[in-house]
Amino acid sequence: MNNDAVAVCSGVTxxxxxxxVPVHALRGVDFTFSRGDFVSLTGPSGSGKSxxxxxxxxxxxxxxxxxxxxxxxxxxLNETQLSDLRLAKMGFVFxxxxxxxxxxxxxxxxxxxxxxxxxxxxxxxxAVATLAxxxxxxxxxxxxxxxxxxxxxxxxxxRAIVTDPVLLLAxxxxxxxxxxxxxxxxxxxxxxxxxxxxxxxxxxHDPMVMKYAHRRVNLRxxxxxxxxxxxxx
Amino acid sequence: MxxxxxxxxxxxxxxxxxxxxxxxxxxxxxVVAVGAVVCTSSLIRGFQYDMADAxxxxxxxxxxxxxPGYLDDPNIGKSFELAETWRPDVADExxxxxxxxxxxxxxxxSERGTRGVQFVGIDPAQEHxxxxxxxxxxxxxxxxxxxxxxxxxxxxxxxxxxxxxxRLVIITQGHDGLNRESGFRIAGLxxxxxxxxxxxxxxxxxxxxxxxxxxDVYTEISIRLRRDPVLFQLKASLVEFFTGLDVLxxxxxxxxxxxxxxxxxSAFFIWYFIMMxxxxxxxxxxxxxxxxxxxxxxxxxxxxxxxSRGVVAQVVLESSVLMLIxxxxxxxxxxxxxxxxxxxxxxxxxxxxxxAFGMRGKLVPVPLADDIVLIGLMSVVLGVVASLxxxxxxxxxxxxxxxxx
Ligand SMILES: Nc1ncnc2c1ncn2[C@@H]1O[C@H](COP(=O)(O)OP(=O)(O)OP(=O)(O)O)[C@@H](O)[C@H]1O
Ligand SMILES: [Mg+2]
Numbered sequence: 001m002n003n004d005a006v007a008v009c010s011g012v013t014x015x016x017x018x019x020x021v022p023v024h025a026l027r028g029v030d031f032t033f034s035r036g037d038f039v040s041l042t043g044p045s046g047s048g049k050s051x052x053x054x055x056x057x058x059x060x061x062x063x064x065x066x067x068x069x070x071x072x073x074x075x076x077l078n079e080t081q082l083s084d085l086r087l088a089k090m091g092f093v094f095x096x097x098x099x100x101x102x103x104x105x106x107x108x109x110x111x112x113x114x115x116x117x118x119x120x121x122x123x124x125x126x127a128v129a130t131l132a133x134x135x136x137x138x139x140x141x142x143x144x145x146x147x148x149x150x151x152x153x154x155x156x157x158x159r160a161i162v163t164d165p166v167l168l169l170a171x172x173x174x175x176x177x178x179x180x181x182x183x184x185x186x187x188x189x190x191x192x193x194x195x196x197x198x199x200x201x202x203x204x205h206d207p208m209v210m211k212y213a214h215r216r217v218n219l220r221x222x223x224x225x226x227x228x229x230x231x232x233x
Numbered sequence: 234m235x236x237x238x239x240x241x242x243x244x245x246x247x248x249x250x251x252x253x254x255x256x257x258x259x260x261x262x263x264v265v266a267v268g269a270v271v272c273t274s275s276l277i278r279g280f281q282y283d284m285a286d287a288x289x290x291x292x293x294x295x296x297x298x299x300x301p302g303y304l305d306d307p308n309i310g311k312s313f314e315l316a317e318t319w320r321p322d323v324a325d326e327x328x329x330x331x332x333x334x335x336x337x338x339x340x341x342x343s344e345r346g347t348r349g350v351q352f353v354g355i356d357p358a359q360e361h362x363x364x365x366x367x368x369x370x371x372x373x374x375x376x377x378x379x380x381x382x383x384x385x386x387x388x389x390x391x392x393x394x395x396x397x398x399x400r401l402v403i404i405t406q407g408h409d410g411l412n413r414e415s416g417f418r419i420a421g422l423x424x425x426x427x428x429x430x431x432x433x434x435x436x437x438x439x440x441x442x443x444x445x446x447x448x449d450v451y452t453e454i455s456i457r458l459r460r461d462p463v464l465f466q467l468k469a470s471l472v473e474f475f476t477g478l479d480v481l482x483x484x485x486x487x488x489x490x491x492x493x494x495x496x497x498x499s500a501f502f503i504w505y506f507i508m509m510x511x512x513x514x515x516x517x518x519x520x521x522x523x524x525x526x527x528x529x530x531x532x533x534x535x536x537x538x539x540x541s542r543g544v545v546a547q548v549v550l551e552s553s554v555l556m557l558i559x560x561x562x563x564x565x566x567x568x569x570x571x572x573x574x575x576x577x578x579x580x581x582x583x584x585x586x587x588x589a590f591g592m593r594g595k596l597v598p599v600p601l602a603d604d605i606v607l608i609g610l611m612s613v614v615l616g617v618v619a620s621l622x623x624x625x626x627x628x629x630x631x632x633x634x635x636x637x638x
Contacts, residue, residue, distance in 0.1 A: 059536055059633045080540055087538025094636070098533045102247035114240045115539055159537075 006166050006199050007033040007056050011065035014051050014222075025051040027222040028065070033167070033201060038193045040210045040230070041203040043219035049203035050171050052219070056201065057090050057169045058082040070166045087115055091160030091198075093170035098156060099144040105155045106131060106140040112163050130162040131155075134188060150181035157185070161192055168192075170202040174209060186212040236546055245550040252523065259519050260559050263612075266512040267563025270608055272570040274501050275600035279577070281497035282599050288490035289483050290364045291430070292353070294331070294455030296468055297486055299479045303452060309337050309408050312450035313478055321456050322470050329457040332359035335442045336452050339405035341385075341435060343393040350389065350435045352405055354442025362457035364425055365436060372397030372421030380438035382420035386431025390422050397421050403435070408448035415445055501604070509612065513619045520552055520623040531627055532635020541628040548624035549617055556616030560609050568605075571598045 014026040025048045033039060033056075041049045054060040055067055058074050067074045070089055077085060086092075099108045109127040118126075131140050134154045144152050153173065160168055170189070174182040190212050192198045202209055210216055210230060218226035249256050289295055303311035312335070321331050332355065339352035356378040360366035365384070375384055383401065390396060397419050407413045417437065425431045443449055456471075458464065464482055471480045484491035524531070531544050577597035627635075 054633055057536075083535065083538055083540050085538075086536065090538070092537060094533070098529075098636075100244070100530065100534070102244065102251055111240070112537055114237050115537075115543075117237070 004035050005032050006035050006037075007031075007067070007069045007201075009052070009056065009062075009065065009067050012052070012055060012062040012067060013064045014048075014055065014060070014062050024222050026055075026062070029219075029222070029224055031217065031224065031227075033199065035199055036193070036197050038190065038200045038212070038214045039202070039217055040213035040215070041201060041217050041219065042205070042210055043225075045205070047219040048222040049219055051222075053169050053171050053201065053203050056167070057092060058086050087112065089166040091163065091165035091168040093153070093156050093160050093168070093173045095172040095175045099152055099159075101144050104141050104143050105136060105147065105151075105158075108144070108155055109158045109162050112159060116163065126162055127158070130158045134158050149176055150178075150184065153177060153181075153185060154188070157188065157192075161196070161198055164196070164198075166199065168198050168200045170200065172204055172206075173202060174204065174206050179208065182206065182208055236543060238546075241543065241547045241550055242554075244547055245554050248523075248527075248547075248551055249555055255519060255523070256555060259515065260555060260562075262512060262515055263556060263559025264563040264566055266508045267560050267608065267612055268566035268570065270505050270508050271564055271567025271600070271605055272598070273504055274604050274608065275567075275571050275598040276578075276596060277497050277501050277504070278599040278601055278604065279597045281494055283595075283597065284490055284497075285483070285494055287426075288487040289457060290362075291487070292334075292336075292363050292365075292434070292455065293483050293486050294362060294457045295464055295483050296456045296458075296471060297481050297483075298454040298456075298471060298475050299481065300452065301477070301479050303479070307336065307338060307452070308406055309335070309446045309448065309450070309452065310410075312408075312448070312452045313475075314449065315451050315454070321467070322474070323456070323458070323467055327459055329459045330359060330362040331454060331456040332356065332362055333439070333451045333454045335439055335446070335450070337405050337442070337446065339403050339435070341389075341393070342402045342404070343395045343399075345394040346392055348389060348392060348432075351433055352403060352442065353434055353436050354439035355436055356439050362455060364430065365423065365434070368423040368425055370421040370423050372419070374423075375420055375436060375438055378438045379440040380420070381417070381441045382437065383417040384421055384423055384436040385419050386434060387422045387424050388431035389435070390419070392432070395419065405446065407446045408450070413445055413447070505608065505611070509615055513615055516552065516556075516616065516619045517622060520548065520620050521626070523551075524548055524623040524627050528627065528630060528635045528638050532630065532632045532638075535628070535632040536636060544628050545621075545624040548627065549620045552616045552620030553613060556613050560612045563612075564605055564609060568600065571600050574598050 009029050009031040012026055012029045013024070016023040016025055029052060041052065043049055051060065055062050056069065058069070058077070069085070072085060074082065074085070100111065103111065106124070106127050109131060110123045113123045113126065128137065128140065131137055134157065136151065136154050136158065139147060139151060144155070147155065174185060177185060186209060189200055193200050202213070204210065213230050216226070216228055216230045217224055300311040300313050315333055321328060335354035337352050339350055341348050341350050355365065355375070357366070357375045357380070358377065370384065371387070375382065383403070385401070393401065395401060400416050400418050402414060402416050404412055404414045423431065456467070458467070468480055468482055535541065535544060577595040579595055
């Protein structure tokens with residue numbers, strides 16, 4: 001199944017130096033993430049979920065161990081190459097929506113394609129289609145400040161998936177949403193996962209998120225203590 | 234990935250509009266600084282040109298031909314002959330004019346007093362190139378080269394307690410070394426700017442003075458150009474033609490004025506860097522603030538895959554766009570201020586002090602296109618340089634760290 005793996009970690013450790021006391025955020029994580037997976041990364045606060053997600057996303061580097069995404073070993077890449085890799089292969093959804101305030105919803109969605117050099121007409125077409133798929137067509141010309149939290153998170157998701165990333169990484173995507181909006185969001189992720197085959201990895205405390213995932217990986221003190229198939233809804 | 238310039242430009246412009254008040258104030262500061270620099274630099278140029286002009290008009294010309302040793306010991310022995318048909322080898326459109334003169338030290342006497350002066354024989358038709366061609370005269374100006382009367386400065390006439398129509402006696406050395414003495418009638422009294430000239434120079438027709446000294450010779454030729462640039466060529470060709478004579482340009486003849494001319498150049502740059510230095514402090518300060526409050530946002534752009542240089546370019550563009558707008562408005566404002574000064578600021582109330590600098594009574598701004606282009610270009614370069622510090626500071630923060638703030 002190895003050619004079906006989009007991301008592989010082996011022996012990944014990450015230690016932070018906090019007031020000269022070492023904090024072992026990850027203590028040797030081995031993890032394979034397959035194409036089409038919908039994984040929820042769970043565990044108590046401080047167990048290393050965000051750290052693992054960031055290392056997989058090429059935003060942070062492990063102290064030891066190797067990470068590869070889509071066959072590319074991240075350890076070998078310099079900052080610019082990592083940046084280009086994030087642009088080409090990753091979709092990020094952050095806890096707080098992190099849209100660009102001076103751009104409209106549609107412009108935010110087009111932003112990454114613009115960096116990738118996609119032609120304007122194609123860009124607009126894809127952005128409009130993706131926003132429409134997320135029921136956001138009517139609000140495409142509003143700026144983030146004129147959208148609700150749930151709407152902003154939809155725009156962030158549209159931006160993350162419009163480029164068909166190899167990997168969609170979402171760190172606590174529902175933390176700032178009420179439960180009804182969270183449910184909507186999860187159905188959406190699930191649909192994208194099933195219809196478009198987007199591989200989704202979310203870090204969450206939220207039991208509802210766990211419910212929607214196919215696979216649950218439980219972290220404790222920087223190590224995986226459980227990796228099991230979840231039922232899904 | 235090439236830089237997505239259109240996107241970066243769009244982001245820059247919108248970010249400028251995001252903080253209208255702050256950027257508006259910064260813009261106002263740029264406009265004031267650039268406007269003030271444009272305005273004052275054209276006044277400095279005005280001062281500089283006026284001074285050079287006054288120096289050149291002071292019987293000097295841009296280039297002067299003299300017998301060797303004349304400057305140290307001016308007398309009719311240090312003279313030269315000149316063919317009737319001679320004329321300077323300069324195109325008409327570049328030549329403002331030229332004049333051949335006899336200039337000798339002399340003693341002038343009235344019943345009331347005796348003074349030492351420079352007695353100058355001129356052809357009035359040639360003297361539009363010097364101050365004596367344009368002075369106001371009470372009585373009559375000299376009619377031509379053979380006029381036998383004299384033109385006396387008002388200040389000298391007051392010292393000698395004489396006036397137009399009266400007679401004076403002048404003693405000078407002849408070409409043979411013997412003293413000559415003649416009586417002259419005063420044709421008129423002239424008013425020069427500054428009493429120094431009025432006390433120094435007494436004029437008569439050049440033929441008259443040649444007859445008095447007993448030789449058909451000249452002591453100097455002054456050449457005045459319309460523009461400076463041909464000066465060097467001209468001097469070289471004159472040196473070749475007048476072998477054995479001294480050919481000097483105005484900087485050599487009026488070293489003080491030439492030094493002031495150079496000083497005015499540096500004053501322009503010093504003034505520019507004082508104004509812009511103050512502005513750059515404000516600019517860097519504002520940019521640091523505006524960039525630091527967007528740490529998260531700019532970190533997010535990089536997390537999503539914008540390269541560091543894209544972020545640097547965005548910040549630099551923001552500053553440059555602001556600077557460009559400010560420079561454009563500033564130049565327009567400065568230009569309007571220059572126009573509003575019309576034909577100059579009257580300085581006659583301080584005229585006593587100002588004469589010492591070789592200036593005349595009016596300060597006329599001279600806005601030079603080269604200066605303005607230079608001011609504009611240097612300001613935009615300054616804008617880029619000023620924004621590099623905050624831009625590089627922001628990309629030193631790792632995206633993840635920036636996102637956590
Ligand atoms: N930049 C950092 N500097 C120092 N320590 C850090 C840093 N980032 C994370 N840590 C520490 O590493 C450990 C793992 O943190 P991480 O953010 O991965 O946990 P998490 O599982 O995402 O927690 P949460 O559920 O609260 O988001 C924690 O003990 C945390 O304090
Ligand atoms: Mg976390």
